[in-house]
Amino acid sequence: MLNIQELNKTYSNGIKALQNISLTIESGIFGLLGPNGAGKSTLMRTLATLQDPDSGLVTLDGIDIFQDPQKARGWLGYLPQDFGVYPNVSAEELLDLLAVFKGFVKPRQRREMVAHQLQLVNLYEKRKQKLGTFSGGMRQRFGIAQALLGEPKLVIVDEPMAGLDPSERIRFQNLLAEISEDRVLILSTHIVEDVASLCPQMAILNQGKIVTQGCPLQLMEQLHGKVWMKVMSPTEAGTINEEWTIITARMLQGKRYVRILSDAAPDEGFQGVEPELNDVYFSALSGKQNTLEAVEI
Numbered sequence: 052m053l054n055i056q057e058l059n060k061t062y063s064n065g066i067k068a069l070q071n072i073s074l075t076i077e078s079g080i081f082g083l084l085g086p087n088g089a090g091k092s093t094l095m096r097t098l099a100t101l102q103d104p105d106s107g108l109v110t111l112d113g114i115d116i117f118q119d120p121q122k123a124r125g126w127l128g129y130l131p132q133d134f135g136v137y138p139n140v141s142a143e144e145l146l147d148l149l150a151v152f153k154g155f156v157k158p159r160q161r162r163e164m165v166a167h168q169l170q171l172v173n174l175y176e177k178r179k180q181k182l183g184t185f186s187g188g189m190r191q192r193f194g195i196a197q198a199l200l201g202e203p204k205l206v207i208v209d210e211p212m213a214g215l216d217p218s219e220r221i222r223f224q225n226l227l228a229e230i231s232e233d234r235v236l237i238l239s240t241h242i243v244e245d246v247a248s249l250c251p252q253m254a255i256l257n258q259g260k261i262v263t264q265g266c267p268l269q270l271m272e273q274l275h276g277k278v279w280m281k282v283m284s285p286t287e288a289g290t291i292n293e294e295w296t297i298i299t300a301r302m303l304q305g306k307r308y309v310r311i312l313s314d315a316a317p318d319e320g321f322q323g324v325e326p327e328l329n330d331v332y333f334s335a336l337s338g339k340q341n342t343l344e345a346v347e348i
């Protein structure tokens with residue numbers, strides 16, 4: 052179990068990237084959602100012991116990870132947002148080298164470990180291929196293979212789905228689900244659908260603060276009976292009532308789909324709809340937004 056207590060980080064330019072972050076994370080996939088600049092990468096780098104917080108405590112199975120970062124790195128795997136590879140080296144060669152850096156010095160043990168990880172991420176057949184020839188999805192699967200070297204108890208993956216085509220994305224989601232058994236896997240992302248389909252636990256980070264946390268199904272359930280939708284023509288947009296708490300207003304095939312949050316049925320043709328995780332996300336981010344422009348997506 053990962054326990055994060057009152058983590059704070061303010062950069063030298065005054066930006067408060069993390070403000071009193073406290074989370075308890077069980078094994079399985081934990082989704083960390085937030086818009087650009089929310090502080091997700093700062094939190095991921097801090098948990099990966101690559102940057103120090105100003106204050107706060109993080110324990111993994113009761114052990115303080117900041118006390119001996121070198122040792123902590125032996126228990127954690129990290130796939131950073133900007134994971135670069137050497138283009139002229141094969142998958143097998145680079146993974147072997149990264150295993151050396153992780154402290155695995157026995158060649159035979161390393162060979163077995165490298166083969167095992169490449170099989171797990173379905174790249175064994177491509178092991179001799181140069182990484183520069185890999186597709187985006189293959190590169191990300193290779194990134195998972197390197198993160199899993201040494202069977203870490205904590206795996207951190209920062210925005211891994213960006214740029215993946217739909218089939219690679221599904222393949223990558225399945226891989227994350229497979230490897231998250233018996234370990235904590237934190238998936239940082241701004242893609243709500245990935246959290247909805249993968250994560251039994253989640254938190255939403257905005258401007259350095261946790262604004263919501265819990266189980267996605269329960270968070271959606273809390274909005275039950277409160278989400279209302281109306282399809283409007285673009286010209287009707289002017290009739291948006293200033294009193295409404297708008298969750299989203301999005302254009303789809305020439306129509307404007309407006310979803311609002313309201314305890315009681317609003318008049319003017321709104322229909323009650325099942326809450327989606329998007330509703331949880333945008334309500335949490337917007338607080339009491341009620342202007343169409345502010346939430347238009």
Ligand SMILES: Nc1ncnc2c1ncn2[C@@H]1O[C@H](COP(=O)(O)OP(=O)(O)OP(=O)(O)O)[C@@H](O)[C@H]1O
Nearest residue numbers: 062064066068085086087088089090091092093094
């Ligand atoms: N080294 C740094 N020095 C100063 N400010 C920084 C630094 N790194 C990040 N920030 C700022 O801290 C805030 C949080 O950034 P961070 O990269 O953690 O957010 P994020 O949620 O990962 O965003 P993104 O999805 O765009 O990567 C942003 O306002 C960013 O500009």
